[in-house]
Amino acid sequence: MTESFEQLWADLAAIGKDPSTGGYHRGGWTPSERAATAWFLDQCAQRGLVVESDGIGNLVAWWEPGEVARSAGSTRSLPASAQAAGVSSAQGARLPGVVTGSHLDSVIDGGAFDGPLGVVSALSAVDRLRAEGFVPSVPIGVGAFVEEEGSRFGMPCLGSRIATGVLTPEKALALQDRTGVSLADALKDSGADLDRVGPSPLLSRMGTFVELHVEQGRALTAPVGVASSIWPHGRFRFTFTGEANHAGTTLMEDRHDPMLTYAMTALAANKQARLAGARATFGRLAVEPNGTNAVPSQVTAWLDARAASAEVLESLLAAITRQAAERAERDGTAVEMVPESVSPVVDFQPGLRDRLSAVLDGAPVLPTGAGHDAGVFSDAGIPTAMLFVRNPTGISHSPAEHAEMDDCLAGVEALATVLKELAR
Structure with missing residues (x-):
């Protein structure tokens, strides 16, 4: 055997x-x-x-x-x-x-x-x-x-x-x-x-x-x-849009950088998941134009979120999305969240x-x-x-x-x- x-x-x-x-x-x-x-x-x-x-x-x-x-x-x-x-x-x-x-x-x-x-x-x-x-x-x-x-x-x-x-x-x-x-x-x-x-x-x-x-x-x-x-769990696509610009000549206060909005959203997801006893992971990222010396025009990030109940999962997603939108307003960017798959x-x-x-x-x-x-x-x-x-x-x-x-x-x-x- x-x-x-x-x-x-x-x-x-x-x-x-x-x-x-x-x-x-x-x-x-x-x-x-x-x-x-x-x-x-x-x-x-x-x-x-x-x-x-x-x-x-x-x-x-x-x-x-x-x-x-x-x-x-x-x-x-x-x-x-x-x-x-x-x-x-x-x-x-x-x-x-x-x-x-x-x-x-x-x-x-x-x-x-x-x-x-x-x-x-x-x-x-x-x-x-x-x-x-x-x-x-x-x-x-x-x-x-x-x-x-x-x-x-x-x-x-x-x-x-x-x-x-x-x-x-x-x-x-x-x-x-x-x-x-x-x-x-x-x-x-x-x-x-x-x-x-x-x-x-x-x-x-x-x-x-x-x-x-x-x-x-x-x-x-x-x-x-x-x-x-x-x-219950799911995969959720976050699209952060901003304005591409020169990394060396654009003043920090003049930027509309979607990477900053994404970064804050990733930190918010980590904090909210810990508070809720849930799981939240940004494990996949796509950046445009993806140049080392350019402020990005768009960042697409995929969130994997899981929780012990549907109510906790919904609350987690709402908190993450709300904080992403608040940060986008400060950054002069925009954010959209689309569920790609959700399992009860x-x-x-x-x-x-x-x-x-x-x-x-x-x-x-x-x-x-x-x-x-x-x-x-x-x-x-x-x-x-x-x-x-x-x-x-x-x-x-x-x-x-x-x-x-x-x-x-x-x-x-x-x-x-x-x-x-x-x-x-």
């Missing part, structure tokens, strides 16, 4: 890693993310799992009930369509089951564990159950969902948002990356059929969804925990949550400020739960993200126990 997980982990961890930083660059539909997807398809084929895909490229590989147990490494003939394309189209009329998995994409220069740990653990849990001779009464699916981080097209949980109908095909396909490539063009380049982009037939087979994920803070002290909720609070079903905690011998239950596909599926009415694997440092979205191997193996064991409970 240990060697199986370690080998799977080593194989996937080599894909998309920057040797200079140790971080990962697996944006949606980039060569490295496509290579990770090809790895997943190969692993599913080795296990005889039939992979189904929807129009956006979300994948679920099925272990059907009544199937003769086999160990990892054995093969089964796939349908002709799967042999040709690596996948088959999703077929909504078949028996619903229990789906587990996560995502393979990463943030820019991200860590190894965020997403891939859930996919590798899902494959390993299936291997464990088969080795025990367990035969599920309902199908078990292993999922890999696309562009969860939103690092390329700016929309978090993009694959699950489209799958559930939260994001319309028209809005989704018009999204652009930082180089101006649209999602429509990226999908065309990957060979996708744009007419199939929309609500996913895969969801009709998701009777229950369980996502295993590395915990992204320091709250979990046991090897494995269960999620209670996901904080997710309270995972108490019955399912408590059932999993009990079957895992009273595993601790805790909330998270991080967003996940599990939250989108839960909002769509699918019974959903999350398992967390301990992160000893609490660092995430960084090359320093880490989980101990013993804890990862405990996560596989916990996931196998949960799947056995739900698939009886």
Whole structure:
């Protein structure tokens, strides 16, 4: 079991890693993310799992009930369509089951564990159950969902948002990356059929969804925990406009500098988040004309804001926006704030949550400020739960993200126990 997980982990961890930083660059539909997807398809084929895909490229590989147990490494003939394309189209009329998995994409220069740990653990849990001779009464699916981080097209949980109908095909396909490539063009380049982009037939087979994920803070002290909720959160674009001018000849009192307005807004966000016990981060910035010797004409900054409740989040945003406007008036600049994505609070079903905690011998239950596909599926009415694997440092979205191997193996064991409970 240990060697199986370690080998799977080593194989996937080599894909998309920057040797200079140790971080990962697996944006949606980039060569490295496509290579990770090809790895997943190969692993599913080795296990005889039939992979189904929807129009956006979300994948679920099925272990059907009544199937003769086999160990990892054995093969089964796939349908002709799967042999040709690596996948088959999703077929909504078949028996619903229990789906587990996560995502393979990463943030820019991200860590190894965020997403891939859930996919590798899902494959390993299936291997464990088969080795025990367990035969599920309902199908078990292993999922890999696309562009969860939103690092390329700016929309978090993009694959699950489209799958559930939260994001319309028209809005989704018009999204652009930082180089101006649209999602429509990226999908065309990957060979996708744009007419199939929309609500996913895969969801009709998701009777229950369980996502295993590395915990992204320091709250979990046991090897494995269960999620209670996901904080409401969103991404908000602030555009500060002023007047471009010469850095050497323009008097300080004559300037209309949007960088000053932005700088004060970033400090205000930090203070207001601390006062509210919330989170506020300006992590992305675009400056025009972006010259060293020029006062900028425009600064665009993206705020990531999260809080324990919708009321606190709304109050936080109101305070930040108000202070930005007040400073803009003093600076002779202007500011506009536009929400780009907003996710409400997710309270995972108490019955399912408590059932999993009990079957895992009273595993601790805790909330998270991080967003996940599990939250989108839960909002769509699918019974959903999350398992967390301990992160000893609490660092995430960084090359320093880490989980101990013993804890990862405990996560596989916990996931196998949960799947056995739900698939009886």
